[in-house]
Amino acid sequence: MTPIPMRTLGAMLFAALFIVHGLARADLALDTRLKKLETELRCLVCQNETLADSNADLAADLRKEVRELxxxxxxxxxxxxxxxxxxxxxxxxxxxxxxxxxLLWFGPFVMFAGGVAVWWGIMRRRRRDAAPGPPPAGEDGAVTRARALLDG
Amino acid sequence: MKLLRWSLPLAIFIVVAGFLYVGLFRDPHEVPSPLIGKPAPAFSLAELHHPDRTLATADMRGQVWLLNVWASWCVSCREEHPLLVALSKAGIVPIIGLDYKDKPEDGLAWLGGNGDPYTESVVDLDGRVGINWGVYGVPETFVIDKAGIIRYKQIGPLTGDALNRKILPLVRELQKS
Structure with a gap:
C-alpha cells in the first residue's frame, strides 16, 4: 500500500471537518427548535411541567417521539x-x-367590560344627582339673599 | 331595574359558585381522552405468552373487548388486579392486557404470582402503542366496541363502582347492538 500523499490527506481531513460541522449545525438548529416546541407541550404525568422540563418516563418517550417526527x-x-x-x-x-x-379566552374581557359598564352607570347617576337642579320652590328669595351675602 | 340591581349579581354569584363547587369534586389528573368515539389505534404486537405469535386490533373485530394497560412495575395495578381476575372468571368480555414498557419475563412472573385475568397479553416494549392510545398513567382500561371504536376509558385503577355502574352496563349494551 502506497502512503497517501500529504496533500490528499489534508483535503480529506478538511472535507471531513466540513461535513461534521454542517451536521452539527443542522443538529443544533433542530435542538433549538425542539426545545422551543417542548416548552409549549405539557407533560401529562406531572401536569404543571413542560415536556422539556419533566423527568417523567412518559415525557422522555414523548420527547423521543417528537424528535423522530x-x-x-x-x-x-x-x-x-x-x-x-x-x-x-x-x-x-x-x-x-x-x-x-x-369563555376561557374572552371571559375575563367580558367581565372587565361589565365592570366598566357598572362603574360608568354609577358615575353617571352620581353626576346627575349632584348637578344643581332648579332651586326648590318657595325658597327663591332665600337663595338670592344667601348669594348676595356670600358675594358680599 | 330595581330587581335587576340585586338579582343580576346574585345570579352571577350562583353561576360562579356552581362552577367552583363542581370543580371541587373533579380529578384534574383525569384528562378526557379525545379518542373516545374514534377508531382504536391499530396495533400488532407479540403475545406475552407466545412471543412468536402476534395479536392485532383487527383480530378483535366483531366483538366487544377491554384493553387493560398494565405493567409489573405498576403499583396501582395490584389494586385493580383482583377485580380483573373476578371479571375474567365471570367470562363476560374478553380482556386483552397491554404489558406496557415492561420486560416480558417480569410481566410473566407478575402474572404467575398474581393470577392471569387476560384472554391474551401483548407486549409494548418501547411504549409506542401506549402513546398511540394516549396512555399517560398506568393502569388504564379501554372499552372497544364491535366496530373497533373506543367507547370508554378508565384512567387509573378499576374500581367496583366503575365496573358495575359504567363499564359492565356499557359492555352489555354494546354486545346487544
Missing part, C-alpha cells in the same frame, strides 16, 4: 396535532381558541 419532516403544527389527537388539547400549554374555550 421532527426529523421525519413534520412541522411544529403537525407534531402538535399528532399529540392533540392522542392526548387532547390539554397537552398544549396554550389552549386553542374555539367555541369550547371562548
Amino acid at each position: 421532527a426529523v421525519s419532516g413534520k412541522t411544529d403544527d403537525q407534531i402538535k396535532q399528532y399529540l392533540v389527537a392522542r392526548y387532547g388539547d390539554f397537552v398544549l400549554f396554550k389552549p386553542p381558541v374555539k367555541p369550547e374555550t371562548w
